[in-house]
Amino acid sequence: DIQMTQSPSSLSASVGDRVTITCRASQGISNYLAWFQQKPGKAPKSLIFAASSLQSGVSSKFSGSGSGTDFTLTISSLQPDDFATYYCLYYKSYPFTFGQGTRLEIK
Amino acid sequence: EVQLVESGGGLVQPGGSLRLSCAASGFTFDNSAMSWVRQAPGMGLEWVSTITDSGGSTYYADSVKGRFTISRDSSKNTLYLQMNSLRAEDTAVYYCAKLLNYWGQGTLVTVSS
Numbered sequence: 460d461i462q463m464t465q466s467p468s469s470l471s472a473s474v475g476d477r478v479t480i481t482c483r484a485s486q487g488i489s490n491y492l493a494w495f496q497q498k499p500g501k502a503p504k505s506l507i508f509a510a511s512s513l514q515s516g517v518s519s520k521f522s523g524s525g526s527g528t529d530f531t532l533t534i535s536s537l538q539p540d541d542f543a544t545y546y547c548l549y550y551k552s553y554p555f556t557f558g559q560g561t562r563l564e565i566k
Numbered sequence: 567e568v569q570l571v572e573s574g575g576g577l578v579q580p581g582g583s584l585r586l587s588c589a590a591s592g593f594t595f596d597n598s599a600m601s602w603v604r605q606a607p608g609m610g611l612e613w614v615s616t617i618t619d620s621g622g623s624t625y626y627a628d629s630v631k632g633r634f635t636i637s638r639d640s641s642k643n644t645l646y647l648q649m650n651s652l653r654a655e656d657t658a659v660y661y662c663a664k665l666l667n668y669w670g671q672g673t674l675v676t677v678s679s
Contacts, residue, residue: 493666495611502661502669503603503611514667546611550665553625555601555613 461485463549465558471566476537480561482530482547491551494523494532497560498543506545507532539565568592568668575660575673582652582677588645588662588670595643601665602636602647604658605672614660615647630656652677 462485472478482492490510495503505514507523510530520535534541542565547558574586586602602614615636616625624636635648645662652675659672 497611502671504669505666508666548611548613548665553616554627555616555665557603557611557613560610 460554461488461549461551461556463547463556463558465547465561467561468559469562469564471564472537473566474537474539477533477535478537478563480532480534480545480547480563482525482532482558484528484530484549487527488549488551490526491549492523492525492530493548493550494521495546495548496541496543497546503546534563537563570662570664570668570670572660572662572670572673575675577676577678578652579679580653580677583648583650584652584675586647586649586660586662586673586675588647590643590645590662593664593668595638596640598664600636600638600645601663602645603661603663603665603669604656604675605661606655606658609658612658616665617645649675654678 464483466481492510494507497503506517506521511523522533524531545561549556569591571589578584599618601616604612604614617636621638633651637646654677657677659674661672662670
């Protein structure tokens, strides 16, 4: 099974900052990687699929990159609404696997 | 407007059974693979199961294989998760999802005596 290692597990940043979250696959997964945002008590929201494709309606401040084993989610110009937990998801073949999550907190 | 509305959660004793339902609307359910994802209290997301658009293939996490069964009824636009032999570690919010697009708000399953 593919393992997804997400880092960091938590991150403190200020409004206006740019941050990057990383997801590493235990073996190559091409671009079968998605990113989600989750706020406390709410369902996850899809941000990016196919490693770098932005979901319809999602702000262009979110961007994804990578292929193979190393992937990044970058969030530019952080606003208060962006402070949440972010997850990556591998979905090339079963079993699908989520990363452990990155909690983005206000500094 | 897309809606995924889960129901059927609740408190159940260890070893018991529960069936979750997810009513879908606002998108072409027949053409969509559907999944269940769960989240234990204070923990991360865990993929549980997926069923293909036709219902012809199903896939499960090792943690639930042999105990959970995913199914769908296209005439009712509804996804199901039959959960048997429940354990304390199955306690979680269960989300129904068209994984890369839409998620329901979740239903809480608590397994406790």
